[in-house]
Amino acid sequence: MTTPRPTVRPSRATTARARVPRPVARPLARPRAAALPVRVLATALTTGALLLTAACSDGAGGSAAESETASAPATRTTATSPTATPTASPTPDLTETGARNALITEADIEDYWDQVDSPQKWRDSLLIGEVDAAAFLSGKSEAADCQRLLDSLYDETLLGRPSGASALTGFEEGDSRLLYQVAAYRKADLDEAMKWLKSLPDTCDQFTLTGGDDGERTVQVVEASLPAEGDARQGLTVTVKGTSGGDPVTLTLDVAAVQVGADAITVTNGGLGGANHATTEAAVGQGTPRLEQVLAGRTPQSTPTGVE
DSSP states (O other): OOOOOOOOOOOHHHHHHHHSOOOOOOOOOOOOOOOOOHHHHHHHHHHHHHHHHHHHHHHTTOOHHHHHHHHSOOOOOOOOOTTOOOOOOOOSSOOHHHHHHTSOOHHHHOTTOEEESOGGGTTTOOEETTEEHHHHTOOBOSSHHHHHHHHHTTSSOTTOOOSSOEEEEEEEETTEEEEEEEEEOOHHHHHHHHHHHHHHHHHTSEEEEBOSTTOOEEEEEEEEOOOSOSSEEEEEEEEEEEEETTEEEEEEEEEEEEEETTEEEEEEEEETTOOOHHHHHHHHHHHHHHHHHHHTTOOOOOOOTTOO
C-alpha cells in the first residue's frame, strides 16, 4: 500500500513571484525619416507640374525647344527688341574714304552755292571780285595767337596739321567763299586747339595787321553761336577792314570748328558782302552728323535738295 504524498501548498511569496511577468525583449525601433521641408516639397511639386505641362505642350504640337526652355533653370538674359535696328561696328580711326564721305555737298548748304575745284589753293591765291583776299589777309601781328589765326584762314591748318586722314571741299556764291574740312588729329592737340580758338574773342578782340601791299588793316574777332553739335564747338566772326588798290575793303568771315572725339570739321565762310551766318550753321548742322555716321561705320545718305 502506497502511502499518499502530502500535498505541499506554495507560499504566498512564491505565488507572487510566479505571477510577475518577465520583460519581453522588443526589437529596436528604426529612426523615423526626417520630414522633408515644406519648400522642398513645394519645389518638387512645381517642377513636376512644369514637366507635365511641357510634355503636354510637346505632344500637342509644341516645339522641343519650348519644352527644354520650360524645364531648364532660369537665367538672366538681355532681351533684344525684334524691331531694333542693328548698329554698325564703329570705325576706330577716320580713313581717307571716310573723311571724303563726311564732306558736305551743295544740297547741305542750299542757296546758290557751287562746288569748286582745288580749294586747297585758296590760301595762296583767292580772288574775290577785284580783291586778292589771300594778299589782303597776309601781314604781321604783334600777338602770336592773332597771327596764328590769320595764317590759318582759308587754309587746312585752322586746328593745326592733321595727324591722320583729311578731306577738303570748297564752294562759291557771288563774292563769298566757303571752305569745309574734315580731318583727324591727335586728341590732346585737338583739345588744345579748341581751347585756343575759344580764347580768341578775348585775346584778339581787336588788333592791327601790318605789312604787304595793303598797308594797315584793322581786325576784329567776336564770338558767334553754333548749333549744339559734336563734343565741343566754337564759332567766330572775323572782320578785316582796310584798303586794296586804293579802295576801301571789308572782308567778313565766319570761322567754325566742331570736335567729335579726335576728329573735327572746320568751316571758313564769308566774303566782301559779309558772312551768311545761316549758311555756316547749316554746314555745321548737316556736316557734324555726317562725320558721326562715318565714325559709326555707316555711309551718310545724300541730303535731298530743298532741305535747309
